[in-house]
Amino acid sequence: MTFTPTADNxxxxxxxxxxxxxxxxxxxxIITTCSACTQSxxxxxxxxxxxxxxxGPLVNHAFNISANSDVNIDNPISMRNPNNYFGNAGYLSxxxxxxxxxxxxxxxxxxxxxxxxxxxxxxxxGGNVYLYSYMGSIYVYRDINVGGAINSxxxxxxxxxxxSLLVNGYGGVSVYGNLISSGRxxxxxxxxxxxxxxxxxxxxxxxxxxxxxxSGRNFYRRGVGTTYVGGVNQMYEAYLYGGTLKAGVAxxxxxxxxxxxxxxxxHDGGFNQTFYKLHLEENGTITLGNTAHTLRxxxxxxxxxxxxxxxxxxxxxxxxxxxxxxxxxxxxxxFVNVFGKKQSAVIGGVNRFGTVLSTVLGSVATPVRVLMxxxxxxxxxxxxxxxxxxxxxxxxxxxxxxxxxxxxxxPLAPK
Numbered sequence: 122m123t124f125t126p127t128a129d130n131x132x133x134x135x136x137x138x139x140x141x142x143x144x145x146x147x148x149x150x151i152i153t154t155c156s157a158c159t160q161s162x163x164x165x166x167x168x169x170x171x172x173x174x175x176x177g178p179l180v181n182h183a184f185n186i187s188a189n190s191d192v193n194i195d196n197p198i199s200m201r202n203p204n205n206y207f208g209n210a211g212y213l214s215x216x217x218x219x220x221x222x223x224x225x226x227x228x229x230x231x232x233x234x235x236x237x238x239x240x241x242x243x244x245x246x247g248g249n250v251y252l253y254s255y256m257g258s259i260y261v262y263r264d265i266n267v268g269g270a271i272n273s274x275x276x277x278x279x280x281x282x283x284x285s286l287l288v289n290g291y292g293g294v295s296v297y298g299n300l301i302s303s304g305r306x307x308x309x310x311x312x313x314x315x316x317x318x319x320x321x322x323x324x325x326x327x328x329x330x331x332x333x334x335x336s337g338r339n340f341y342r343r344g345v346g347t348t349y350v351g352g353v354n355q356m357y358e359a360y361l362y363g364g365t366l367k368a369g370v371a372x373x374x375x376x377x378x379x380x381x382x383x384x385x386x387x388h389d390g391g392f393n394q395t396f397y398k399l400h401l402e403e404n405g406t407i408t409l410g411n412t413a414h415t416l417r418x419x420x421x422x423x424x425x426x427x428x429x430x431x432x433x434x435x436x437x438x439x440x441x442x443x444x445x446x447x448x449x450x451x452x453x454x455x456f457v458n459v460f461g462k463k464q465s466a467v468i469g470g471v472n473r474f475g476t477v478l479s480t481v482l483g484s485v486a487t488p489v490r491v492l493m494x495x496x497x498x499x500x501x502x503x504x505x506x507x508x509x510x511x512x513x514x515x516x517x518x519x520x521x522x523x524x525x526x527x528x529x530x531x532p533l534a535p536k
Contacts (some may be wrong), residue, residue: 123150125153129159131158138170138172143172148184162190171197177211178210184215189220194224200230201234201248212247214251215248218255223258223260225260225298227263228263230264233245233281246270247302252287260325261295261297266299269304277306280305288300290316293329295325295328296331296333299352300336309357310339330367332352342364349367366388368387370392372395379399382407383403386406401424404427408432413488431505433507491531505518514536518533
């Protein structure tokens with residue numbers, strides 16, 4: 122059933138939306154196309170929307186909003202079973218698409234009530250939320266929860282499955298609330314952030330990134346833009362399909378999170394970070410931030426025959442002449458590192474005989490390290506390279522032992 126305005130300042134009764142979702146085999150939608158109207162097609166949610174799936178898991182409806190201008194969610198949207206339901210009551214979906222901006226100023230919950238004393242019973246799955254701004258930005262100031270219902274008797278095994286949450290803002294995303302897609306272990310939900318804006322803003326700008334906590338099984342970053350993450354997040358797999366994902370805090374990704382590079386760029390922000398596994402599915406880049414820190418990969422995952430580039434970001438640490446590597450000169454004691462600085466064999470590098478000496482990426486006082494819980498063989502090393510952005514030069518890679526079952530990845534020689 123479709124609601125369309127026939128005049129300016131049209132209103133839709135939220136009781137009708139609730140009635141249709143709960144009792145009809147159809148999905149309601151609001152479309153703001155109106156040839157007789159002079160207004161731009163703004164949608165204001167100025168009354169709470171409260172509804173639930175009245176048919177169970179076999180019928181899962183969606184509430185669709187298609188606007189020509191801004192969408193303002195100023196009151197909560199609760200599309201969740203309000204009862205202590207012992208079983209799977211079915212989920213709902215919320216889909217909002219507009220050419221304008223989307224402002225989430227109130228909570229959106231697709232997460233059914235928690236249930237106790239239900240050991241052995243899988244509970245209601247979380248719903249889905251899809252937010253699309255085709256030309257503008259998306260601003261989220263409150264929480265969006267698409268998690269499964271929590272079974273307090275055995276939450277990891279009998280809670281509901283997590284739903285899907287998509288925030289797709291062409292002009293950017295600025296998320297200050299939490300993006301929640303929790304659920305029973307192994308079937309937590311997915312959170313996707315897409316942006317085409319390459320410039321990170323601050324102070325409630327158009328593309329501040331995600332400042333709240335992301336929680337779910339999988340996190341996907343798509344689009345050619347840049348997304349800043351400023352929370353200590355909770356996801357098991359992070360997939361980069363394009364653009365840049367920049368960490369704004371230490372441990373922005375948990376130590377059990379695996380990194381999948383499929384064409385994107387991870388900028389570690391110069392913060393300490395440990396990933397569980399490294400997967401390379403397409404050519405990818407990891408940019409090392411301009412402060413002393415360590416980036417660690419505990420295990421090696423799937424590595425396709427592609428190329429992974431470690432880029433050295435410009436800044437004061439790099440300009441000081443990070444004491445590393447590079448082309449040897451005719452002397453065995455003096456050679457040029459990747460930053461164009463001369464260094465002595467005492468500090469380290471590669472001598473004229475090709476021997477890798479004790480090297481440090483970054484100065485001795487402010488080292489930048491890439492540590493791996495695995496050693497790379499001669500067949501794997503060609504898939505890794507370093508790039509010095511200030512010199513626009515690429516370098517081959519090598520490894521050296523760092524500690525027990527730990528190796529350090531280092532630049533070796535210019536390509």
